[in-house]
Amino acid sequence: MGGFLSETFLAALLFGAITAAIPLLLAGLGEQMSEKAGVLNIGIEGMMIAGAYAGFLGAYYSGSFWLGFATGAAAGILVAALMALLCVRLGLNQIVIGIALTLGLEGLTALLHHFQFSRSYPRLPAAQVTPIPLLAEIPVFGPALFRHHLIVYLAVAAVFAMIWVYRRTQLGLNLQAAGDKPAALDVAGIDVVRTRTAAVLFTGGMAGLGGAYLANVGAGLFIPFITNGAGFLGIVLAMLARGRPLWVLAGALIFGGCLSLTTAAQVAGINVPTDVIQMVPFLAVMAMLVLFGRRASLPAALGIPYERGAR
């Protein structure tokens, strides 16, 4: 029983890939919304770590994963509110503020963890999974894909919800206009600052949720710097996807899959340093950029604050 290529093992690998992909997916979807509306949200790593910390705190003290997700998302939104105030309302440089927020929150959560948990390292129980009837019984894929916490299905559903929002709703048009030609949106009677603020807050919520998932479901605990660059990967995914949520999903799965691949290779006894294997997703993305790069154009007003009446 057991061993390489066993059903359980393959299922665990796939399961692991999904678990690793979900935070990237959430962050990427969030970042995509900001970028669509013209805000380059470099602070997403900070929003994620805030979400991871607050999410863990919420789940740990309340005993409820759902409350944890709620507090995580709320923390992300709180950070995003600061970013929206500074970058959208006041028009401060998005890169400066984004990096500053990331630095500050990584430091702050590490500090808080130090004083709060560094003697006890509390952990959460395993997350409750919701098997999808019938599908969950399929060998390998059932346990890997259809036995997850409900939030995972919701995250995937969010992809389709966002496709719908972008393609079919007035809000989608507004976001697109806010990123491509904010003045046109403004004179059409829609408040650009409000639209962008909403987008940034959404990013914060998604990033916070991603952080909370990472801490509560992915790791089951919070430790400093736990996000480990996931937010920056989210930025890359969002930029590559250029407004298409499905591409974010695909990208997140590729990254998650590559992580599992490194484990598979090791368990199979293939003697390749992990550094080399872990370059694979990045190499794949670079290759995609080289081949299809022409299409990776970005919203015209990305990164440029909007000020009414300015010329």
Place this chain on the structure above:
Amino acid sequence: ADVKSIAILTPEEGTDFGWNQQGVDAAKAAAEAAGIEAIVASGLGYGDVRPAMREIAADGASLIIAHASGYATSAPEIAAETNVPVAIVDSPQALKEGLVADYTLSGHQGAYLAGRLAAKMSKSKHVGIVVSGEPPSWNSQSAGFAEGVKAENPDVKITYAVIGPAAYSDAAGGRRVTESVIAAGADIIFGQGNGSSFGMLQAVETTKTADGGKVLFIDVIGDKTSVAKDFLLSSVVWDITPVYSAMIQDLKDDTFGTKRYAIGLADDSVKLLKTDQIPDDVWSEIQKIREQIIAGDIKVEPTFEASAVRTLMTDVSADAK
């Protein structure tokens, strides 16, 4: 010479139930025993620590313990510059009389014991090694563990997995990889990592073996009993206090820098943690093996290179087939 204070520099905070905490605690204990002051500089990271060393030297420390292999280049340089003795790790050839001593530590003997223990206790006859990265001290213990398993029962399979480069804080990665290793059939996990080892613990606690059984965890360096009582099979516990005490003594005797320091089973500076999970008969067998190692009847050599460790793992797995 007169020894007034010792200073210890660690890359992370001394609250990790592991390498950093062990260093800080031992330095404090050794200083207290010698009746001198201990200066603690923790959480310095893996970047440039020369500023901190220079400053501590200028503040009058009698000895600087650079408690990270990453500090082994800078510390001797600062020693030469400031004339303050330093102790470094992972650089056995770097001795310099009165100035630089090495205390390359290896728990490989203890890890060997842990391997014997794991092979005895594994029901699935399959154990896993999960590490956050591949620094020398992790490698020698991984190798020691594998050798112990193999010596106990060549039929026990070993699965070896590295979370990723610089994955010290990747708790989610630790959990994910450990779950995969458990799914591959392992029911005992020998885990080494800083923050990520809590992710491994989490995986062990929340994942069952294929037949619904319990998975157990063997830790290294520290004693995590207080945070993981029910799933902790054992730990290769280090105690560096004797090493630091010996350094202080050598400084007083002006023999610092003439010898290396090591830890081992003999003086209990490396020992296997006894937990409630270990049956008494197994424990006494382990104790016998310990005696044999101390007596030299069983030889355990440290292996530091990552590639050598990997080869060993492949070999071990191949043997198991």
Place this chain on the structure above:
Amino acid sequence: MSGDATSASATPLDASGGGGSARDIGRRLLITLGPIVVSLVLAGCVLLVLGINPLAYYGYVVDRGLLSPLGLQQTLTRMAPLLFLAAGLIVAFRAGMWNLGGDGQFLLGAVTAAASAPLLVQVLPGWLTLVAAFVIATVVAMIWSLIPALLRAYQGVNEIITTLMMSFLGVSLANVLVKLVFLDPATTVPQTRTLPVEDRLPRLFETTVTSGLLFGLVTIIAVHLMMTRTAFGLKLRVVGANPRAAVHAGLNVPLLTVTVFALSAGLIGMGGAVDIVGIQGNVRADWNPAYGLAVIPVVFLARMNGFAAIGFVFLLSVLSIGGESAARRLGVPQNFTMVLVSIVLITLAVAEYLDHRFNQARRA
């Protein structure tokens, strides 16, 4: 109007004009020091919550980062690589190219310098070794920037993604090189061979300050003058401010783009070299100081002005050296320094904004 300091895309108005009057300098000083005082108060509140006396903390920061001779030397030493990084970013940002791949370029420069210098020093005279290490690091970093440069120049691919990706890749590659290729066979620790202290860049006078500081200062000033006083710099700024105008004016935009990337990455690679042959001596596996994350905002706050960047890099170094020391002495985790730097960055940015607003109101 989208103010220069506040808009991510606006290039500062020509800096050549601003020979400051006394009042102007006073104002700059006020909008730099004012926010620092504010951030100290804010960060002090965090300290108070943690039960630490902020005054003691700041006392140490100032003393150990600025006033004590030893601390000042450390601060100046830390500035050396950061100055190169800032210079590289100034070239790119002024030309409107968002080179966010500094970390990868820096590390590859560092690793190749570290790999070559200890070997070269056995056959070459010391100074030639250092020159060679610099050249190698520069060229390698330049090559690493080639893909983003070509993609941007000929395919119009946004360089933020490509440089970020190449940075991730560069960091991994640097690790692989250290672990597999340039490994020092004499140690068990995965690291490159070590350049002996006596073969490194000389120190300044009787101090521990590396002469890399001087190179850094000269470089960043040279870059500043190049960008503001030469035809070449003006061409780059035209490309940055309005690429279509550059085409219209007959500039070879793709070529200039590639040049900008090469220059920027080369300077950053030099920063890696200066850190190695000036300070560190070798590169360990998994070493990544991630200087880019700190220097990028600094370059923006300096409005891509070389002289201002020197000031901000100095400030950053004081905070990091002094902060490390203060944290150790008071038992605060080192991470507090990150919080402090973050607050300083944000308040400086807000002060810029207020200053800009105030000016606008006054001119109206």
Place this chain on the structure above:
Amino acid sequence: MQTTTKPPEMRQAIVTLDGVTKRFPGIIANDRVDLVIRAGEVHVLLGENGAGKSTLIGMLSGLQQPDEGRILIDGKAMPIRSPSHALSLGIGTVFQHNMLVPSLTVAENLALGGKWWQKPRLGELAARVDEIARPLGININLDAVVSDLSLGEQQQVEIVRALLRNSRLLILDEATSMLTPQGIAELGALMRRLVERGLAVVFITHKLGEAAEFGDRVSVLKLGRKVGEIGPDRLRSLEHDELVDEIVSKMFGRNAGDGAISIPDRPANDEALLAVRDLRVLPGKDTSGLEAISFMVGRGEILGVAGIDGNGQKQLAEALAGQRRTDGGSVTLAGRSLDGLDVGKRRELGLRYLTDDRLGEGTVGTFPVSINYFLKQIGEPPFWRSGIEHSREINTHARDLTRQFDVRTPSLSTPVGRLSGGNIQKVLIARELAEGARAVIFNKPTYGLDLANTQATRQRIRDVAGQGLAVLLISTDLEELLSMCHRIAVMSQGRLVGTIANGAGAGERVGRLMIGLAA
């Protein structure tokens, strides 16, 4: 000229400006302006470039807030806080500068502004657009992406959008600048129908003919102040020429009569200076190509290029200047082949190109005026020596040019983007005519300029030809071509469909060619 149902002074005031003042850094854009906009009237706003017309519109549409004074809606003081507030008050605007989202389709652009949670009602929209656009003779493809449309088509979309809003007050800020003569006439008729339904229209134009033809009331701004108003009665009582004279004297403080046709004499020696043979450009995704264009321009000759906007004129200019890759054909200047040469080389040989996109590619808006004069000479002596900038040389020459070309700028170090459109244009002209010019391509040189600036620019062009240079004058304004050119070539869909010698009846023949008939 017009039929009104009510006596003018009884018509209801929809919007009243009461002593409105707006200041920008260093300038008073509107200085205590009083204005009454009444239902049932087309109120024409006239004024030089920078007179403050767009600023006034900005305040009416909620983009700007007045520094002093009040705005009254239906007689009640009502600060217009935002564009959406303006829309809710029934004020719809077509802005001077394009306000469409290039990446969205026409339909999506028209739908912009709905409640955010709703689905855009694209179907409903199509019916309404049809209803509005058809009588206007506007034919727009709702599914086209805006960036694929020509500027003229985009302007049509904007007009339709403003009409879709059912506004009580419709503001058109230079909305006719990109329309064909036919389109302008249709728009005029539409405005008439709208005011008859009780709407108010504010119409801004630089073309006095349009003002006289469509307006019920004319207000004239000058340097931010309102310097005169001509009410409906007086407007009706004046003959067209008298009216133009009166407006011109109000705007410029002098008499008209300068817009007359004056074609410069050609020097006896009229050898071909610029010769183009079989020039081809491949069509792009959203641009038309060029097919076998051949023509010659002689020394001292002005060759006009007429055509509806978007028929390849820009591609022609760019291909000649070396900015656009060609797919065959040859260009020679004074006997020297330019084929394969880049922009800089062509300029050196004497070919100059004055772009129609002043801010987009002509200048670097954030750079000082002085540098912008020499943007095409970066690195050349005496301004740069061994690559080092010589500010004194640059400033001396810049000062000369500023004086010589009458560029009105606060200082040489002012960012050029802050100058008014006309003054930016003068900077460009100064740059292109710098020494060594042999042939000059002018692309829409007077687009958006006021009368005085337009005339000054036209005179420059005549002078240029008078000095023996070859001039290629691309324009969508037929009057302009007829008033200056020796010959007029007509472009349609990337081809030269004919060349007409200027003279009696030329306008009609050119017009026939433009709409696809034989001359």
